[in-house]
Amino acid sequence: MKNEVNVCLPSRSAGRRVIIGALCFMAALSAFAGQGRPNIVLINADDMGVGDVSGLNPEGKIPTPHIDSMIDNGLALLNGHSSSGVCTPSRYSLLTGRYSCRASISGQVAKGNSPARVEEGRTTLASLLKKSGYRTAMIGKWHLGLDWKPLPNAKQSKKGVIALKDIDYSKPFGGGPVDRGFDSFFGIAASLDIPPYVWLIDNRVSEVPTETQPAVKGKQAPGGYMREGPKAASFEMVDALPRMGDEAVDLIKACAPEAKAGTPFFLYLALNSPHTPIVPSAEWEGKSAIGTKYADFAMQTDGVVGQVLNALREAGLEENTIVIFTADNGCAPHADYTVHLEKGHNPSYIYRGQKGDLYEGGNRVPFVIQWPAGAPKGRRSDQLISHVDFLATFAELTGQKLADNEGEDSISFLPLLKGVSDTSPRKSAIYNTISSKLAITDGDWKLIVGEGSGGWTRPGERYMKTAFGAVKDENPLPMGLFNLKDDVGEYKNLLLEYPEVKQRVFEKLKHDLERGRSTPGKPQASNINRLDYLDREKGKGKKSKAK
Known part of the structure; x- marks a missing residue:
């Protein structure tokens, strides 16, 4: 039975007591108490580039000592990827083990009033671990749509969208984490710049929004951007990240007794930072040597990681807890990207592109895991790993076998994590982005099915030249073919030089989409629109060759 929460909670402590009370109650009822199973904490930062972690970027100017300590004490996956260059599709794949291009959302970014994006009945990391007796909790940014209830006589679109002003915030919503x-x-x-601006507890708002946050853009905005919409009177953007960190610490403390007794927990901590609005708290503002709010906010993000690690240590849970730090996609152009390049800091490190792109800078993300009791420390691996692989990895960890309609694209990397193997069984991965264009990595080769980045970086985008020299595509080709082994920066498009490679990799992508899965098993339903798109792009390629 789900915990019922009053719409109006008078204070932060009251809200926390509700969560902790539900936590202890559910944990006490757990019937499955196998000894030795590790706790799992999955921290997902928002718009944090791989170059923003100092332990992954020798030239980086943003210190991240706590994430760096995880690298020293665990495994850094240097070829770790999200499945998309933008928020919603990336988060869908992380939780379901399924490429978002197979779902109706494709590359779409959900709004605060978008309907639920994770299909009812679909297995998620949480539901998988729950079957194995884990206590499952989420703190932070959902961004996968919610099924809000409308006010009387309110209109609703054919796609189930209710205008923000027509939502009945006094009623519970569906399709969220607890469902x-x-x-x-x-x-x-x-995201923190998308309304409604209000804390959510289980399936309700903590208080009914009674104010309107005005739209703020450009230099007027705190950190770059804010959308207009409903706001709760007590909700302040600058308090969001500290609150998430505090809630995570309290939850770990509450879980500790049951975890030690044999009921492990899974915490998905989806931070709002360093995404816009870039609002470091007072104690962090001005901390960075390069003097940008983004750098301060990234440092504060690392500080929250430190809070979590310290809480685990103090609770006596550090040894047998898997802690994962990653990000949903690369750094956003709104984060004063050019300013950082001028100061010698590249948020994308040596990779081309940024958030929204199919270039590596859009989806090659920080991917660090520590597990003192189960994984050797101080390792770095260049094996290909994707966010979609969490589901199969956790299934193997807990002795579960995935059904044909679960985690269709997920491959376990547990042997690599444990150090019993140096290789990953994953040889190929699919990515999409804001434009819903697709790319595939297959061995050393990467094919972008579309012109340029497929995202926000136009061919020859000028802000990239400081980091990469003159990376300009004066005559952009209809697709991009790159050999990542020789050219990880994606400088040279080899489309015309290796037509047979392009055809082989293209057919691999189409085959995996047609089957509705990229792993062995029974074929599953696929998004037919993606196949139509591939045929159209293939036609463009033929026309270009004919010219």
Whole structure:
């Protein structure tokens, strides 16, 4: 039975007591108490480039000592990827083990009033672990849509969208974390610059929004951007990240007794930072040597990681807890990208592109895991790993076998994590982005099915030249073919030089989409629109060759 929460909570401590009370109650009821199973904490930063972690970027100017300590004490996956260059599709794949291009959302970014994006009944990391007796909790940014209830006589679109002003915030919403496998949820509906601006507890708002946040853009905005929409009177953007860190610490403390007794927990901590609005708290503002708010906010993000690691240590849970740090996609152009390049800091490190792109800078993300009791420390691996692989990895960890309609694209990397193997069985991965264009990595080769980046970086985008020299595509080709082994920066498009490679990799992509899965098993339903798109792009390629 789900915990019922009053719409109006008078204070932060009251909200926390509700969550902790539900936590202890559910944990006490757990019938499955196998000894030795590790706790799992999955921290997902928002718009943090791989170059923003000092332990992954020798030339980086943003110190991240806590994430760096995880690298020293665990495994850094240097070829780790999200499945998309933008928020919603990336988060869908992380939780479901399925490429978002197979779902109706494709590359779409959800709004605060978008309907639920994770299909009802679909297995998620939370529901999988819950079957194995884990206590499951989420704190932070959901951004996968919610099924809000409308006010009387309010209009609703054919796609189920209710205008923000027509939502009945006094009623529970559906399709959120507690309907997709989590025992409890404390967080926000979408990004911190997307309304409604209000804390959510389980399946309700913590208080009914009574104010309107005005739209703020450009230099007037705190950190770059804010959308207009409903706001709760007590909700302040600058408090969001510290609150998420505090809630995570309290949850770990609450879980500790049951975890030690044999009931492990899974915490999905989806931070709002360093995404816009870039609002470091007072104690962090001005801390960075390069003097940007983004750098301060990234440092504060690392500080929250430190809070979590310290809480685990103090609770006596550090040894047998898997802690994962990653990000949903690369750094956003809104984060004063050019300013950082001028100061010698490249958020994308040596990779081309940024958030929204199919270039590596859009989806090659920080991917660090520590597990003192189960994984050797101080390792770095260049094996290909994707966010979609969490589901199969956790299934193997807990002795579960995935059904044909679960985690269709997920491959376990548990042997690599444990150090019993130096290789990953994953040889290929599919990516999409804001434009819903697709790319595939297959061995050393990467094919972008579309012109340029497929995202926000136009061919020859000028802000990239400081980092890469003159990376200009004066005559952009209809697709991009790159050999990542020789050219990880994606400088040279080899499309015309290796037509047979392009055809082989293209057919691999089409085959995996047609089957509705990229792993062995029974074929599953696929998004037919993606196949239509591939045929159109293939036709463009033929026309270009004929010229």
